[in-house]
Amino acid sequence: MKCVYCHDDIPSLLTKAHHYHKQERRANQGRPGIDDIYPLCWSCHHGLLHYGIITVNEVREAAAAT
Numbered sequence: 001m002k003c004v005y006c007h008d009d010i011p012s013l014l015t016k017a018h019h020y021h022k023q024e025r026r027a028n029q030g031r032p033g034i035d036d037i038y039p040l041c042w043s044c045h046h047g048l049l050h051y052g053i054i055t056v057n058e059v060r061e062a063a064a065a066t
Helices: 022-027 042-049 056-065
Strands: 014-018 037-041
Touching (some): 014 042, 037 042, 037 056, 042 056
Antiparallel strands (some): 014 037
């Protein structure tokens, strides 16, 4: 398994990124794709995604392309 965004394949650096933050996921239960998770490395997940440099849609597109 590797990061769907940067393709880093160091297992100890991979995290599970949820489609939405937990508060939104509870509010949108039943929405298609709401429970999707994506393997992202620590840098892409906590650096790029959480700080808004990349969007969830960009991560979803990257996952679909890999």
